Amino acid sequence: MESVVEKWTTKVNxxxxxxxxxxxxxREKTVTVGGSSTLPxxxxxxxxxxxxxxxxxxxxxxxxxxxxxxxxxxxxxxxxPAKWAKRAVEYGAEMLCVTLKGTHPDFGNxxxxxxxxxxxxxxxxxxxPLIIWGSGDFNKDNxxxxxxxxxxxxxxxxxxxxxxxxxxxxxxxxxxDGHKIIGESPLDINIAKQVNILISEMGFKLEDIxxxxxxxxxxxxxxxxxxIMERGRTAGLSxxxxxxxxxxxxxxxxxxxxxxxxxxxxxxxxxGDLKKRGPLWEATCAATLMQAGGEIxxxxxxxxxxxxxxxxxxxxx
Amino acid sequence: xxxxxxTFLPEGKAVIATSEDTLLxxxxxxxxxxxxxxGGDMICGKCRVVVKEGQVFEEQHMLxxxxxxxxxxxxxxASHPRSDVVVEIPIESRMEGKQIxxxxxxxxxxxxxxxxxxxxxxxxxxxxxxxxxxxxxxSLEDSLSDLSRLFRAIRxxxxxxxxxxxLKNIRRLPQILxxxxxxxxxxxGQRGGTVxxxxxxxxxxxxxxxxxxxxxxxxxxxxxxxxxxxxxxLATDATYNSQITFGEDVITRLIYAKxxxxxxxxxxxxxxxxxxxxxxxxxxxxxxxxxxxxxxLCAGNTTMMHFLLDLDSSNIRxxxxxxxxxxxxxxxxVEVGIQINPRGLLYGVPGVSSxxxxxxTSGVLASGIYRAPELSMLIDVGTNGEIVIGNNExxxxxxxxxxxxFEGGEVKFGMRAxxxxxxxxxxxxxxxLVETVVIANEKPRGICGSGLIDIISELRxxxxxxxxxxxxxxxYCSRLRRTDDGIEFVLxxxxxxxxxxxxxxxxxxxxxxxxxxxxVFAGASVLIKSVNLRFSDLERxxxxxxxxxxxxxxxAIAIGLLPDVPLxxxxxxxxxxxxxxxxxxxxxxxxxxxxxxxxxxxxxDLSSNLKFMEEYSSAMFxxxxxxxxxxxxx
Numbered sequence: 001m002e003s004v005v006e007k008w009t010t011k012v013n014x015x016x017x018x019x020x021x022x023x024x025x026x027r028e029k030t031v032t033v034g035g036s037s038t039l040p041x042x043x044x045x046x047x048x049x050x051x052x053x054x055x056x057x058x059x060x061x062x063x064x065x066x067x068x069x070x071x072x073x074x075x076x077x078x079x080x081p082a083k084w085a086k087r088a089v090e091y092g093a094e095m096l097c098v099t100l101k102g103t104h105p106d107f108g109n110x111x112x113x114x115x116x117x118x119x120x121x122x123x124x125x126x127x128x129p130l131i132i133w134g135s136g137d138f139n140k141d142n143x144x145x146x147x148x149x150x151x152x153x154x155x156x157x158x159x160x161x162x163x164x165x166x167x168x169x170x171x172x173x174x175x176x177d178g179h180k181i182i183g184e185s186p187l188d189i190n191i192a193k194q195v196n197i198l199i200s201e202m203g204f205k206l207e208d209i210x211x212x213x214x215x216x217x218x219x220x221x222x223x224x225x226x227x228i229m230e231r232g233r234t235a236g237l238s239x240x241x242x243x244x245x246x247x248x249x250x251x252x253x254x255x256x257x258x259x260x261x262x263x264x265x266x267x268x269x270x271x272g273d274l275k276k277r278g279p280l281w282e283a284t285c286a287a288t289l290m291q292a293g294g295e296i297x298x299x300x301x302x303x304x305x306x307x308x309x310x311x312x313x314x315x316x317x
Numbered sequence: 318x319x320x321x322x323x324t325f326l327p328e329g330k331a332v333i334a335t336s337e338d339t340l341l342x343x344x345x346x347x348x349x350x351x352x353x354x355x356g357g358d359m360i361c362g363k364c365r366v367v368v369k370e371g372q373v374f375e376e377q378h379m380l381x382x383x384x385x386x387x388x389x390x391x392x393x394x395a396s397h398p399r400s401d402v403v404v405e406i407p408i409e410s411r412m413e414g415k416q417i418x419x420x421x422x423x424x425x426x427x428x429x430x431x432x433x434x435x436x437x438x439x440x441x442x443x444x445x446x447x448x449x450x451x452x453x454x455x456s457l458e459d460s461l462s463d464l465s466r467l468f469r470a471i472r473x474x475x476x477x478x479x480x481x482x483x484l485k486n487i488r489r490l491p492q493i494l495x496x497x498x499x500x501x502x503x504x505x506g507q508r509g510g511t512v513x514x515x516x517x518x519x520x521x522x523x524x525x526x527x528x529x530x531x532x533x534x535x536x537x538x539x540x541x542x543x544x545x546x547x548x549x550x551l552a553t554d555a556t557y558n559s560q561i562t563f564g565e566d567v568i569t570r571l572i573y574a575k576x577x578x579x580x581x582x583x584x585x586x587x588x589x590x591x592x593x594x595x596x597x598x599x600x601x602x603x604x605x606x607x608x609x610x611x612x613x614l615c616a617g618n619t620t621m622m623h624f625l626l627d628l629d630s631s632n633i634r635x636x637x638x639x640x641x642x643x644x645x646x647x648x649x650x651v652e653v654g655i656q657i658n659p660r661g662l663l664y665g666v667p668g669v670s671s672x673x674x675x676x677x678t679s680g681v682l683a684s685g686i687y688r689a690p691e692l693s694m695l696i697d698v699g700t701n702g703e704i705v706i707g708n709n710e711x712x713x714x715x716x717x718x719x720x721x722x723f724e725g726g727e728v729k730f731g732m733r734a735x736x737x738x739x740x741x742x743x744x745x746x747x748x749x750l751v752e753t754v755v756i757a758n759e760k761p762r763g764i765c766g767s768g769l770i771d772i773i774s775e776l777r778x779x780x781x782x783x784x785x786x787x788x789x790x791x792x793y794c795s796r797l798r799r800t801d802d803g804i805e806f807v808l809x810x811x812x813x814x815x816x817x818x819x820x821x822x823x824x825x826x827x828x829x830x831x832x833x834x835x836x837v838f839a840g841a842s843v844l845i846k847s848v849n850l851r852f853s854d855l856e857r858x859x860x861x862x863x864x865x866x867x868x869x870x871x872x873a874i875a876i877g878l879l880p881d882v883p884l885x886x887x888x889x890x891x892x893x894x895x896x897x898x899x900x901x902x903x904x905x906x907x908x909x910x911x912x913x914x915x916x917x918x919x920x921x922d923l924s925s926n927l928k929f930m931e932e933y934s935s936a937m938f939x940x941x942x943x944x945x946x947x948x949x950x951x
Contacts, residue, residue: 164785190934190942197944198784242944 005045008237011037012295013207013244014050015180017095018129019156027155028127031094033295034246039233040291041315051316052290054305055131055298056093057252058084060110060118061102067262069278073302081118082125089126091302092309095158097131098122103144104135112144116151123155131158131248131298133182134170142169149173158182158248158296161212164195171202182248184212187221187228189235193242210296211245217254217261218285225249226292233293249289252300255282279303287311321398325349326369326405340366340373340393340404345562352410357394361565361727364393365410371402382801409762409816432548432899437685439904443545444664445506445515445612447523448474452499463490467514471503475512482514483660493517504611506662507905508647515611515660525609527551528902529596529657532676532895533617533625534558535567535700536724536733538591539895542599545612548903552599557733559587560624565726566700567620568634574624575631585627589654592625596657611661613650614908616898618674618701619643622665626653633671638922643668643675644915664908666898667915670922672716677703678915679897682907684859684890687712687914691856694841696879697893698723698766698862702837704844705918706855712914713848715921717840717929722833723766723862728826730763730808737762737815739808740867744775748794751808760815764808764822767864769830772808772822774872777939781806784939786831788824834878835936840923841880842932847921852880852946861893874950877940881947 014035019025031053038046062078063070073091077083085096100115102108119132132148134141146169149159160182162170167183174181183199185192192211200206213232216225229247236244255261261281265274282304286297290312299305323343324331332347334340341364344351352363362380367389373396381390393404434441452470455461461469464487468480493501497519504516504526526546532539539555563577563584564570574581592613600607615625619640623630626648628641644667651659666675677697686693688709695705702719705712725731725738732738739761741754753768755761764772776782781789781797788804791797796807805821814820845852858879860868868889873879879887890896901908923929935942944951 165787188934190931190937193942194785194938197938197942201784 003044006038006042008037008046009239010237010241010244011035011047012233012236012246012293015208015210015246017131017156017158017180019154019178023156025155026123026127027129029129030156031129038237039230040293048316050295051312052294053094053296054092054308055095055097055296056088056091056305057097057099057250057298057300058088058122059099059101060115061108063101067256067274067278068264069275069303070256070300072275082121085122085126089128092305093128095129095131095296096122096126097133097298099133100135100144100148102135103140104137105140106137107135109140112147115144116147119148119151123152129157130155131160131182131296133160136161138166142166145170146173149177149179152179153177156180158210160184160210160248162195162199164191164198167195167198168202171199171204174208175202175204180208180210182210182212183245185214187214187216187224189213189228189232189243192228192232193240196242196245206241206245209245211243211247212250213247215249215251215254215289217251217258218281218288219260220254220258222285222288225289229289229292229294246295247293248296248298249286249294250298251286251289252282252298252304255285255304256300276303279307283307283311319399321371322401323347323398324401324403326403334398336374336397336399338397340391340396340398340402343398344393344406349406350411350562351393351406359392359395362392363410365390365407366393366396367391367405367407368396369403369405372399373397373402374399407816409818432543432550432903434548434900434904434907437900437907439900439907439910441548441903442905443526443528443612443903444614444901444905444908445504445526445528445545445662446475447502447504447526447546449502449521449523450474450500452494452501454499463494467494467503467517471505471514475505477505477512479511480514481508481511486514486517486660490517493519506611506647507908508662513662515662516658522609525606527600527605527610528612528614529599529610530895530898530902531592531613531615531617532892532898533588533592533615533621534676534894535618535621536561536565538588538595539892540592540595540599541895541899542596542603542605542610543899543902545903550899551603551605554595554598556591556595558621559591560584563587565721567618570624571620571630571634581624581627581630584624586654588621588625593654593656596655607656608658610657612664612902613655613657613661614664614666614898614902616666616675616679616894618676619668619671620674622668622675626665638671638924640668640671643670644912664902666901667912669714669915669918670716670920672701673703673714673918673920675911675915676894677705677714678911678918679895679901680859680861680890680893681705681712681897681914681918682900682911683893683896684861686857686859687910687917689857692850692854693857693859694845694855695859695861695893696837696841698837698860698864698878700724700726702833702840704837704841706841706844706848706850707918711848712918713844713921714918715840715844715923717836717923719833719836720829722826722829723769723864725763725765725769727829728764728769729823730820731769731826732763732765734765734767734864738765739763739768739820740765741869742768742771742775742808744772744779744781746779748776748779748781748796748806751796753809760813761809761820762815763820765864766862767868770872770876770878771869773827773830773834773939774869774875776806776822777875782827782939786827786939788827831937831939834876835933838877838880838936838941839929839932842936843923843926843929844921846928852882855880855882856886858882858887859893860887860889861891864889874947875940877936877938877947877950881940881949 018027018030161184183195334343650663668674743752
């Protein structure tokens with residue numbers, strides 16, 4: 001029987017993160033994502049050359065309120081970013097996502113210099129490419145990110161996020177220091193395009209942008225993320241250059257906010273072992289969003305990373 | 318309840334008001350105009366007045382700055398008298414006597430214009446006709462009654478199956494026939510399939526046959542007095558719709574009609590007052606006796622027609638949006654209060670739905686898109702942006718709620734296309750230099766729709782706003798500055814204005830304009846996709862609306878209000894509603910065509926259309942999120 005094959009006109013952009021010595025950086029290896037000419041896992045339809053890459057999230061400060069399973073994995077190192085970074089790589093991170101939470105005015109208000117110091121320490125400690133994520137406070141990010149960008153100059157990091165109302169400073173920094181950029185949009189395909197247009201009109205290459213469409217956790221709006229990602233991807237494969245970018249998902253952050261993942265056994269005795277439940281929730285969320293067309297997944301728990309990886313192996317074998 | 322005297326300056330009109338009344342109520346009582354967009358809901362902040370003497374109690378609001386409060390400013394809708402007060406209405410809250418550039422014809426052809434029906438291929442046969450009859454007198458052999466004799470005589474001239482006339486005419490008939498020695502003039506009016514003998518006069522008066530074509534706009538009302546026999550426009554007049562004091566847009570007025578005791582009557586009286594005043598002005602100017610005006614034809618949106626005819630409008634704004642009538646048969650004009658010949662008839666141009674009225678049917682007639690083989694689009698930019706697409710085989714239409722921004726509403730220094738309005742803008746040198754053209758060459762008081770289109774396109778061009786229509790940082794140019802309310806762009810400095818204040822454009826102003834243009838474009842987009850076509854398939858695009866005499870088509874495309882079609886395909890046709898009404902009053906053929914058009918048009922409801930919101934948010938960008946739709950701009 002002949003199978004019905006969808007033919008797309010264009011491909012998702014290919015993006016390589018990290019720079020080795022030869023490329024002017026200090027990374028031991030680079031990570032390449034994107035490049036597919038079809039929807040995920042449909043190898044019979046087209047090329048799907050680069051499977052999704054897993055980044056593990058770490059903070060520049062000790063997190064508060066991370067539930068027990070995460071504390072078990074990181075509590076002994078999370079006061080020291082360099083140690084945390086090494087631990088994450090041991091857990092299988094292909095990239096690290098350094099979240100500069102501590103620079104937020106409400107979460108420590110650390111200085112741009114301190115943030116740059118953290119990034120330098122992490123770069124020294126590990127050899128994987130970095131994603132560097134601002135605190136989300138526009139004014140503070142506009143102070144911090146240029147310094148951080150400069151500190152990581154030449155390392156070909158992925159910096160985020162540029163949003164519709166605040167994209168100029170970050171775009172200028174990434175241009176100056178040779179980084180890639182994350183364009184963020186709140187579950188809105190129009191705004192995703194608009195952010196990409198705004199960034200590219202500053203002279204930034206469309207091929208160097210990653211889309212962050214905002215992530216919803218399993219049970220908490222994941223279907224919105226899924227349909228927006230899928231719509232964006234099909235548009236990108238159908239010739240819309242403004243939507244042909246790889247997509248990043250913050251699965252760890254969102255999954256570990258929901259009570260199904262973090263609620264204690266005492267509060268929810270019928271839900272089973274928290275140590276299994278949380279990681280399972282995170283892995284399921286990751287697997288689903290990768291199906292919608294995600295290329296980079298930012299995760300937290302080592303067990304979730306492990307099970308998602310084995311799933312990927314099965315699917316890509 | 319305490320009563321106080323409220324005196325308004327500069328008119329000096331005084332009125333007695335209670336402590337419950339607001340100063341805006343008092344102004345209405347006194348017949349003094351105070352600008353108000355929200356109709357007194359303490360939302361728009363336009364009814365600024367200065368309390369010169371006496372005490373008022375002012376309800377809490379955030380619409381005036383501390384400085385303004387200190388210098389005596391108050392909002393009329395929020396202030397209640399607590400003693401006798403003297404209130405000054407500052408220039409920005411006043412109404413100019415008249416709009417000067419309402420209609421091209423009104424200016425250019427006043428008293429001279431001839432409507433060229435041949436151009437539209439319509440036969441000259443007015444809705445009301447006067448025929449001179451020399452009737453053979455009765456004899457013993459020919460002993461028909463006077464009325465039958467009259468009808469027989471009429472039928473020898475025109476083919477009329479069913480005829481009727483009023484009792485009063487029959488009572489007068491024997492005398493008139495004999496006094497005129499059986500030579501009389503008969504006025505015949507079309508009432509659907511029947512013909513009514515409206516008037517019988519002795520002798521030959523068939524040269525004195527007049528009618529008025531009326532455009533009943535939400536904002537402006539225009540009257541043209543027409544010699545029906547000679548197809549000639551004798552006089553024109555235009556005024557604001559006085560209903561504006563009860564709310565700027567149709568929805569506010571619909572609510573007023575429903576919620577306020579006596580609201581519906583006041584709205585009705587306001588528009589009838591406007592029309593009667595203008596009929597008087599035009600007949601006086603042309604030396605025409607009101608008795609010889611036997612016909613009025615009105616084109617207006619469905620809501621305006623409801624107010625005009627005093628119909629129950631309360632279901633228009635509620636799902637499923639059902640009007641009392643869209644196609645009202647001719648009625649006696651005097652029944653609704655319009656003062657022409659007491660037996661004269663009032664016709665309304667048929668509409669399609671609650672939100673696509675006779676003004677659009679009329680526009681379709683005037684633009685001729687319903688009989689051209691090529692695919693055309695008509696966009697009427699008003700508070701509702703109405704759009705029609707089609708050709709001689711089919712027509713689809715929709716109405717997008719655009720808001721009053723392009724008519725000056727919801728814009729801090731917005732105003733209509735009248736004296737002192739900035740109508741053209743050029744921004745140079747990175748935003749440092751602003752060149753403006755002001756209507757009537759006065760010092761500016763504000764900016765009107767065409768100026769607003771220009772300024773958005775110009776600010777984008779020099780980079781003062783980005784594609785999301787957000788201002789750059791202050792410091793980008795000296796005219797861009799930060800105030801307590803956010804960033805604003807100075808269009809004209811206080812010294813160069815007529816109001817002694819800087820005329821500025823604020824971020825909320827721009828946001829409102831972007832929403833308006835997005836609504837119009839999204840409507841057009843949904844409509845063209847509903848018939849599986851693309852803008853590039855259009856052969857003609859007609860733009861109608863009250864932009865005055867000037868509209869920069871390139872700017873309108875640059876901001877994404879109009880689709881990016883070659884400029885030679887686009888034509889600005891001014892007040893198409895009135896032009897259609899003039900054709901219909903002069904030609905029964907054209908007026909029948911109006912009914913065909915109304916029936917032929919398929920209405921696409923946007924409020925229930927799932928794609929509209931998607932199209933709308935794509936259009937909230939300059940010019941559009943899908944840049945490839947605007948190749949000439951990007």
